[in-house]
Amino acid sequence: xxxxxxxxxxxxxxxxxxxxxxxxxxxxxxxxxxxxxxxxxxxxxxxxxxxxxxxxxxxxxxxxxxxxxxxxxxxxxxxxxxxxxxxxxxxxxxxxxxxxxxxxxxxxxxxxxxxxxxxxxxxxxxxxxxxxxxxxxxxxxxxxxxxxxxx
Numbered sequence: 001x002x003x004x005x006x007x008x009x010x011x012x013x014x015x016x017x018x019x020x021x022x023x024x025x026x027x028x029x030x031x032x033x034x035x036x037x038x039x040x041x042x043x044x045x046x047x048x049x050x051x052x053x054x055x056x057x058x059x060x061x062x063x064x065x066x067x068x069x070x071x072x073x074x075x076x077x078x079x080x081x082x083x084x085x086x087x088x089x090x091x092x093x094x095x096x097x098x099x100x101x102x103x104x105x106x107x108x109x110x111x112x113x114x115x116x117x118x119x120x121x122x123x124x125x126x127x128x129x130x131x132x133x134x135x136x137x138x139x140x141x142x143x144x145x146x147x148x149x150x151x
Contacts, residue, residue: 004028010035011043018062020045021052022071030055037061043088047095048073056082064088065117069095076100081110091117096125 011018011034018039019031030053036043043062046052048071059065065088068075079102085091091114094101103122104110114121 005030005032007032007034011037011039013038014040016040017042017045018059019043020047021049022047029053032056034058039063042067043085046075046078047071048075049078050074051077052079054078054080054083057084059083059085060087062088064090064093065114066091067093067095068098068101070097070099071095074100078102079105080112081105082112084113086113086116088117090119090123091115091121093120093123094125 006019007030009019016039018036019034020042021029021031021044028051029049031044032053033056034044035058037058038061041063043059043064044054044057044066046054046066046068048069050073052075054066065085066080066083068078068080075098077100080092081102081104092103092112094103104112
């Protein structure tokens, strides 16, 4: 089934993940303006998705807020923009081979607010990734608010 937009849902207290987009979500699919809270593993999980837009979501109280990994398929063109990601275990996690992902953007409305997470605001997992620098042509992290939890 092909969805173009998943919008306006409240996804709360599920057994594993809140929203999972797996292989088969291609170009032009949007996860927009959802409230994703209190899921024990991942609030929004994108694996093997091409051109997925994750934007303007409130993601809070999950094990990990947003996780992007290729899991056997490309995540090229996936974007994470304009979200509030807070009070999760980790904020945004890019898996070890996630390439072609944009976090934030050049416009002010593209910025994510990533704050008050227990461990990392943004975690780039080590692995075989051609782009591990923040300003490389494959992964862009910009216009985001990063806050570290003090011990």
